[in-house]
Amino acid sequence: MSIEAIQNINLESLLDTSISLVTAFVLGGVIGYERQYRQRTAGLRTNVLVAVGAAIFVDMANRLAGHDGAVRVVAYVVSGIGFLGAGVIMREEGNVRGLNTAATLWGSAAVGASAGADLIIEAGLGSMFVLAANTLLRPVVNRINQQPIDTPAVEVTNTVYVITPRHRQKEALRLLSDMLEASNHPTRDLVVHAFGANDIEIEAVLMATSVDGDELDAVVARLSACEAVTQAFWSPSTTE
Secondary structure (H helix, E strand, O other): OOHHHHHOOOHHHHHHHHHHHHHHHHHHHHHHHHHHHOOOOOOHHHHHHHHHHHHHHHHHHHHHHHHHHHHHHHHHHHHHHHHHHHOOOEEEOOEEEOHHHHHHHHHHHHHHHHHHOOOHHHHHHHHHHHHHHHHOOHHHHHHHHOOOOOOOOOEEEEEEEEEEEHHHHHHHHHHHHHHHHHOOOOEEEEEEEEEOOOEEEEEEEEOOOOOOHHHHHHHHHHHHOOOOOOEEEEEEEEEO
C-alpha cells in the first residue's frame, strides 16, 4: 500500500461513503425485487449493481473533485446507462420489449447517483416513485389497454377481402354477402377492383367497429373452402 493511499484514508469520509453505498444497495434491491418478481430481464442483482455503481462513481468524484466533479460524473452516468438499457430491449416479431425494464435501470442509476451525492432522502423518494410507476400504474395501464378503440378520434374499420377469378365474380359476391349476413356482420361498402391479370379482389367493409375475431375467422374459413374463392382473409385498420 502506497503512502498516498494511506494518507487518503479518512474515517469520516469512509463512513459517509458507507452510508451512500448501503442506501444505494438497499434501494436498488427494493426496485430490483419488483423486477425479479415479475421475471424481467434485469432483476434484483442488475438493479443493485447499477445503483451501487452509480453511487460509487458519484461519491468518488464528490470526494476527489468536489461538487463540480460530481455533477460532471452524474452527466456521464446518465448517458452511460443508456448502453446498458439498450441491452435489455428486444425486438420480437415486430414488437419491442424491455423498454420498461430499461427505464427502470435508468431510475436505479438515478437513485444510486443521489445516494452517492449524499442526497439520501431524495434517493429514497426516487426509489418510491420508480416502484410506484411499476406497480401502482400497472392496473391503470391494463385498464386503458382493455378499452375498445372506438373513441371519436380513432375509427376502426374491419374489412373482409375475397380474391376470385373474373368469371366467378358474381358467385363470389353472392357467397360473401350471404355469409356475412348470416353471421350478423352487415357491410357498409363493397369495393371491387382488378387483382392481377385474371382475378379480382372484393373488399367488404363492415359496419361494426368492434367484431368477434373468432367469428370472422370462421366466416373467412368457410369462404376459403368455396370453389369460387381463391383466397379470403380479413383485417382491421385504424384511422386518426
